[in-house]
Amino acid sequence: MRAAKTSADVIVFCGVLFMAETAAIVSPDKKVILPRLDAGCPLADMVTPEALVAKRKSLNEIPVVTYVNSPAAVKALSTVCCTSANSVAVVNRLGAQEVLMVPDRNLAQYTAAQTGKTIHYWNGYCPVHEHLTAEQVLSVKEKHPNAIFMAHPECRPEVLSLADQVLSTSGMLRFAKESKNTTFVVGTEEGILHPLQRENPHKTFYEASETMICQDMKRISLTDVLHALEKLEPEIKIPKEVREPAFHAVQKMLDISRSNLLSSTLERS
Ligand code: SF4
Structure with missing residues (x-):
């Protein structure tokens, strides 16, 4: 934006x-x-335009919702894009009861659970989030029992089931700032700890795992x-022939995000 x-x-x-x-x-x-x-981005590399064309042929004419973590040529073949912050709103806004979501299977499963829609998912994943295990989370929660566990929807379902809040990175920044709680366990790439700490100097943030580092x-x-x-x-x-259809899919997402933001602002006022 x-x-x-x-x-x-x-x-x-x-x-x-x-x-x-x-x-x-x-x-x-x-x-x-x-x-x-x-x-x-290893996650983005898990989907190619050729593989998406083949997958679409095997399914009926259902909308394709593509996570922004994907190549431009894949966005160009998509109905609409989404981020981890707006995937639920985007899928809800589509009239269809059935969609294909690429490339992150964990985000797709989370979105399916939140929307009640049938989501055919791609078998891609972010290695950084995929490697976080429920055991690691339970162990860090045991050390900090009063902490709020914020998890990114790219984490595995069993990790998300332990989360107090499932949030995108922008959602984590907003939530930590607004929350009365002072201790948080963070389940996403460790780089977010810097802005979290900078914006909340009197609050404490712990990594869910020290291995959540994206090279x-x-x-x-x-x-x-x-x-x-x-x-x-x-x-x-x-190239223009990729940019124009990709722009259409990204623009559709931005329009949904803006109208959602507007509705929530109106609801709050
Ligand atoms: S953390 Fe790294 S691998 Fe994972 S989605 Fe982000 S850029 Fe891709």
Whole structure:
């Protein structure tokens, strides 16, 4: 949303490839730079356009809901995109009772449970979240019995069943700030601990597991950013025939998110 809104001509994206691609999809007139092209996402790599075309043929004409953690060419074949923050709203908004969701199976199963819809899921997963086990969570909960356990929906179902709150990263930041509780166990990639601690200096955050580290998210260094700014490369370019249908799927998601935000603001006022 910020990429689409900014008036800057150049966006340097310090994240992973699918994020920079998404910025390029919504900002065709801007130059989008990803300082390291090898900053990928193993989850996004688990779905290809060819495999999605084959899967669609095996199912009836049902909508395809694609998590933003996916390649641009896969978004281009999708009905609508979603994030972990809005997957439930997006699926609820679709008229269909049956959908195909790619590529994260854990997010799909969580969304199915929340919406009551039939969701055919892709067998992809984020290795960082998949490796968090129920035993690890129980052990950290035992050490901090008063802590609220916040889990990301990319975690396995048995981990989510132990969660006090299932939240996206943006949801965790908001919840921790608004909560009266002062201790939290965090079940997502460890990088979120920095903004959580910065925004809540008097609250305490524990990692659900010390192994929740994504090497791809950490690939870009300050030196890489400096080189990218000096040379304005490597640029992420999406061919028009991919960008236009992908834009449609992303835009549909942004429209649903905005109208949902508007409804909840009206409900609160
Ligand atoms: S934590 Fe890393 S592997 Fe997992 S979804 Fe994010 S970028 Fe991909």
